[in-house]
Amino acid sequence: MRLIVNADDFGYSRGVNEGIIIAFQQGIVTSTSLMVNEEGSEHAFDLLKNKCIPGTGVHLCITHGRPVSPVETIPSLVDRAGSFKKINAFYGEPVNLEEVIREFEAQVQKAVSRGINVTHLDTHHHIHLHPVVLQAVIAVALEYGLPVRSVNEEMKNTFLVRGISTPDYFCAEWFGDAVSFANFKEIISTAQNKSIALMELMTHPGKVDQTLSRNSSYKEGREKELEILCDSSTREFLKERNIELIGRSASLDK
DSSP, rough: EEEEEEEEEEOOOOHHHHHHHHHHSSSSOOOEEOOSTTTTTHHHHHHTTTSSSOEEEEEEOOOSOOSSSSSOOOGGOOOOOSSOOOOOGGGGGGOOOHHHHHHHHHHHHHHHHTTEEEEEEEEEGGGGGGHHHHHHHHHHHHTOOOBBBBBSHHHHHHHHTTTOOOOSEEEEEESSOOOOHHHHHHHHHHHHHHHHEEEEEEEEEOOOOOOHHOSSSOOOHHHHHHHHHHHHHHHHHHHHHHHEOOOOOOOOOO
């Protein structure tokens, strides 16, 4: 089995960024997803410029922070203060497809304009489970020729029908109270025993800093993930199971 270990939330804060870089350099993380609209985004851009990692996906975000687009062009996505609405609002109010596409394009273009090798797309809070947002992700993925994370079988089949590359299986269960070395081994072994060819594991390594403490409910768990992802026993387990760690090599060539 081939395994992509993706670190979500690159750009959220300096502490998260530093943890992800450590997980790349000392651990088993092979891929990451960049938030371009957060307090740590500029720090992440600097790290990418310095080639600390070869490339990044875009962690498309419309449920946290402020938009890249002018707020007057995406009124259905923002509150009166000009920040993105909370995730629950997307399931209680109409969502304008063209506005979501506009903001997603702006986020990808912000990464492209900084010379970043964009490798794939995924979304913060898995907001592309929303049917309108899913259509926006499909549109942007086709525009840029990028793979996309599928969070369930139905979504995977939707992408494949449209010619969009996606891993065979995505696991989001290694999170929060489920983060342990024992659970890591069980998740990986179960997938391998099902003869899955290519798996993506979502992770959230990081270091707790003031920004993270102020804005996120998931703090100490990030440091626990980082410790396990960088432990030599974790890499040795994958070697024993003959699991190949791979990154993402998609480009923006159209």
